[in-house]
Amino acid sequence: MSDNAIHSDDEGELFNGFGSAPISRVGSGKRTTKRWSFHNNTKPNLVDGPSELSSGTRRLSDITGEDGVHKVASSSVLGGGQLYSTESGRLFHAGKICIALAGLPGRGKTHLSVSLTRYLRWLGVKTHSFHLGNYRRASAEDDITHDLFVPSPNSKKANEIRNKIVDECLNDILNFFKHDKGQVAIYDAVNALPEYRLELQRKFADMNIQVLFIESLVTDDAIIMKNMEEAARSSPDYVNWDYDKAYKDYSERIKALAPYYQNMGAKDENLSYIKFINFGERIELHNSNYGYLINKVVFYLMNSRIKSGSVFFARCYKNSLDYTKDPPLDEAGKKYARNLAKTLIDHLKANGKDYILEPVNPDVARLRPSSLKRQLSVDERQPAAGVDGVDEDSLVIWTSVKQRTIETTQYFAERNVKTRHRIQLSQKNPGVVANMEEPEIKEKFPEEYEQYIRDPYHYRFSRAESYHDLAIKIEPLILEMERMSGDILIIADDTILKVFYGYLMSCSCYDIPYLNFPTDDIIEIKFNAYSNGAERIPIKDYDE
Template sequence: MAAQVNNDIAEIEEPKIPGNYSARKQNRWIPATIQLSSNEDLTSSQELLVAPRSPVLNNRVSTASSHHHEDVDEIHKRISKFHVSPAQLYSTDSGKLYHAGSICIVLVGQPARGKTNLSISLCRYLRWLGVRANLFHMGDYRREKTNGLPHEFFDPKPESEEAAKARQELTNMVINDMVTFFQNDMGQIAIYDAVNGISSQRLALAKTLNDKQIKAVFIESLIDDEELLERNIADAAKSPDYLNWEENEAIADYKKRIEMVNRAYEEMNEDELTYIKFINFGERLFINNSKHDFLTTKVISYLMNSKIKSGSIYFARCSNNKLKFKSDPPIDDKGKKYATDLSATLLNHFESMGQSSFPKNMVVWTSARLRTTQLADVFKKHGLRVRHRPEMTQMNPGDAEGLSDDELQAKYPVDYANHNLDPYHHRYPRADSYHDIALKLEPLIMEMERMRNDILIIADETILRVFYGYLMASSCTDIPFISFPQEEIIKITYNAYMNKAFRIPIKDSDKS
């Protein structure tokens, strides 16, 4: 029989098990103060909520005339202990979310097995969730601390004393930096990207980390698909190690490096270690000794969805962006003209890349609003699949809609001040925030991770900013100010080491 509760208000008991129960902050975020210039003149809530106060692309100024502007993502930027991620649910005094402690994810695998690609994409996803994660690439340390090394350096068991000493010094440097990240920067996950090909060294690393209360989770990337391996070798030959090299020479040199590693490489089979075998980049997974903690489970879930990307993501604004939030009229003549110009420009872009038409497997995503669904009809005529996603509805300005800047300040003085302090998280009454949009778009972001083909996303600027922020590892202080002029398409290309974005001007089809 269920116990009866007689008192009207139940008391919450003190926790019987010590833990991080009281670590949540009263203020969930540390507001990122935005310095406003004195000559700004915002005239409506649409401009306040939708248009950027300054047109920036990841802190690099970009205007409609800068058509050749290229930007690289910020995933290799080390985040500080004050970092707040775009989709972060809450903050804690310890900096560690989900009560999962400190975890070092150790990549294992021979060269050209996609370790760097995997480490970067995994770091991007974990940061997006709010996990304070940093990358530690052995290759970066090697390039920074040495002026080039013989191939013997890449032998996991080098015969040369000099090569063995260099390997150990660099390894110690990486481990020390990771420990510092955990101890001084409130880090939660360090991702260690190196071959790590010797069993005894993996066991020693796990012990070193465990002695410092850091859990070690190993991910071994294996490839038995020869075609995939050859593609990976071609990508690896474009890494920072081979700047200004001829392609064939770089590939030949990289294959020598693989041969050197293969001499001593030992595949993982240590029963006492927690490891995941990641085969053919997500084709199969084998998990050993999993502790089933929350973050390890999230990592496994991500690995099940992760694919090596071969396409690009294209962003385009929808037409008629000055409508009120609840308005949903059909597309007008100006919008139809924009659709024609947009499709013609994109088709010309693919033709300039040697293709005769749009890629057959290209997908178009739009919101469920008429001005985006009808705009996408032009792409249906080219045989492309179009999907209408209700999650991509623009930001709701709530009670701030239609109010001028002065009216907002007069009617909502506290909200106005808070919005200027933190335009990413703040909501006006009955409005959305960018943070709300980031949480709403997470299922589409995971779907994007599963796809290998080109995607064209047609949506309001508020939606494009959040998608862009994920792909380019933008901070939540930058996202509200990223500029997407309607006369441009933004293209993001996937790269094993970093994503790149550049702008394509939309041409007038009547004049071309």
């Protein structure tokens, strides 16, 4: 049966693009880049469901894998912070929503679409980003110039290609809602003209899909320049390009499109839209009669910034200590702290970040452990929102309130690096199975152990916490992290690091318990507009 046969006659235009002839899925031409079609019955099984985990303990997983934010949104994969699930995979009270971005190139739309997808998936919302650029790259031909990017190309060939890629993208969005039971689709495109935006709204409304436009406007030239530099270095459009040529090409693309773009305003008065100005400097809401899920989107936008720094993870010393114990660092622990600090500082300097000061008073660090007997001040535990990490050239350290994590920062303290101590970063409480090895747990609690093996992320032993409990506990820190632009170092138990990593790399909750954080590595998460990356930094021994 053809694709078109599965839709009624009055649905044909919707599923094949606005005002277009039906798109043939067979013989449509060779693509230079593979893209995923949501109307494809051969989609891969991304993760074995929990019922299949009972066959045996899974091996620990490498933590330098691929960012999962672009993987197909499967209803069998729950978000780390998901509060409940349904048979359909959609939250009960949220409906179907298309978030359509608008704005010129270089305004951070792709960054915004990817970060929103990451956050909504973490909340358990079945979300997928549809980047029109992916469809363009799949259909691009070498002799097509920047004429392809303007709303009405002069070239007949460019116009045909443009209509084709828009039709394919919208077709996949609508199939995502109808056949894959998707809840939020994010349409990453320029959407330059008011009449097109109105038509988009009308067609989706006919399908009972809410439409929210988010227009990314940038009035700060410094932000535009930085975004252009980032695009020239890391955009999929410029793989293997010389940087200068890529920057010039991207600049020309913006100049070609700028005369056509019309800011959202009076002509869009019937649309629901958000003006997102200078990436969070100011937010304007129009027709803001929103429901639960869109309000979560607005809340996220209020905390979102373009990231320049990285997130570094380091396991705390003696990660296996009893949950109730809180000893100070021993000599080996102090050596670990010293090596950790020197390794990270050397790594930052090697990457052109020389903002960390030389030691101003070494005695400050040595005296710090004894001062921990006093109660931590409010500023040390939780400063006012927006205080930390505002500058791109900054480092903030987060630790739990355990002595050994706080004392691990002493060699950063002498360099005046900000350190914050968060109660939310306390390790997962193991409850009745504390200090037990797996064979002993299996012997003493066979039924509980079987349930744990089936779903180690959500299951909690008696008087214990689950990984899911940690995810809910650290959500305020995730939002605080999103507000920060500089570097962050998190020193904590590996149970905490697994959950943070799961968010930043869009891991399935079924994979999070099996992530492996070696004691002798720092893990760096690098932010990118299209996908995050993870790298290992071996901790050097400076005493050798």
